[in-house]
Amino acid sequence: MKKILITGATGQLGSELSVLSSNYPQYEWVFADRTKATLNNLELLQSQIEEIKPDYIFNCGAYTAVDKAESEKDLAFVINQYAVALIAKYTAENNAKLIHISTDYVFDGSSSIALNEEAETNPINIYGESKLAGEKACLKENPESIIIRTSWVYSKFxxxxxxxxxxxxxxxxxxxxxxDQIGSPTYAADLAQAMIDIVQSSKWISGIYNYSNEGEISWYEFALSIKELGNYNCKVGAISSLSYPTPAKRPNFSLLDKTKIKSNYHLHIPTYKESLKKMFV
Incomplete structure (x- = not known):
């Protein structure tokens, strides 16, 4: 029986994978929270992974506090780069497979067309820098890895x-x-299913992929959809990013082109509104 290790098991994606795992009893699932896969302690992490001996690793754990990362750069890089390098090295040396989750924040937001996997990266905040460093470390240590960039992740968890x-x-x-920030949301349950579909597939095509739900919207339009589905009476106003300053800059445009993952793995990707409805069921 193949063993799948999920880091960041209590996060949004890890929690959705936990829900789906019961549909796939042919795998042994190991859900590792911070105590079982300690991404900020590399020595401990090494021994934890060696003890688990996984056949697959879904690296869903990350430092994701975007604004806080501006003042916690070292910690962000330990978790988002050095731990990733360690995990990738383990999979390369032990004939295991790795799916590593990355982000649209590797882009600077200056594009006006959907970004494919070849688009130039240029992060504008520490979080994005650390995640891009993690991608590079991942492919350097194990070129056979699959990296999935995603955006605007949400979940019931x-x-x-x-x-x-x-x-x-x-x-x-x-x-x-x-x-004035444009992209597309990602329902974590959809991404979790896509990851399982890749493992279930008869082929393993390494490299970087994009995944988010279909549709091109702003956060404001996303909020209007939430208002509509929740039947809330609250008035929703539109403002510019300049009116809502944050410690970390956000890309103004980070819509992801999903052509590659759809063609390589024949995935059906729902529209953002289809998936958002599932949050309200």
Whole structure:
């Protein structure tokens, strides 16, 4: 029986994989939270992975506090680069396979067309820098890895934009949301299924892939969809990023082109609205 190790098991993606895992009893699933896969302690992490002896690793764990990373650069790089290098090296040396999760924040947001996997990277914040460094370390240590860049992840689990909007729209009469950052949301359950589909597939085609739900929207438009599905009375206003300054800059445009993952793995990717509805069921 093949063993799949999931790091970051209590995060949004790890939690969705946990839900789906019961549909795939042919695998032994090891869900490792920070105590079982300690990404900020490389020596400990090495011994933990060696003890588990996985055939596949889904590296869903990451330092994801985008604004905090501006003041915690060292920690962000330990988790997002050095731990990734260690995991990739293990898989290369032990004939295991790695799916590593990355982000649209490796881009600077200056594009006006959907970004494919060959698009030039140029991160504009520490989080994006650390994730890009992780991608490079991953492919250097194990060129046979699969890296999936994703964007605007949300889920019934953890903290995310959708849950924040649901709460605020019930608490307040009016909220403002930025309307000049364009991309597409990713329902973590869809991404989790795509990862399993890749493992289930008869082929392993290494390299970088993009995955998000279909559609091109702003955060403001995403908030309007949440309002509509939740039937909330809250008034939603549109503001520019300049009116909502944050410690870390965000890319203004990071829509991902999914052609490669759809053609290589014949995946059906739902529209963002189809998947958002599942949050309200």
């Amino acid at each position: 953890g903290n995310n934009f959708v849950k924040t909007m649901q709460r605020l729209m019930q608490e307040r009469e009016e909220i403002n949301v930025v309307n």
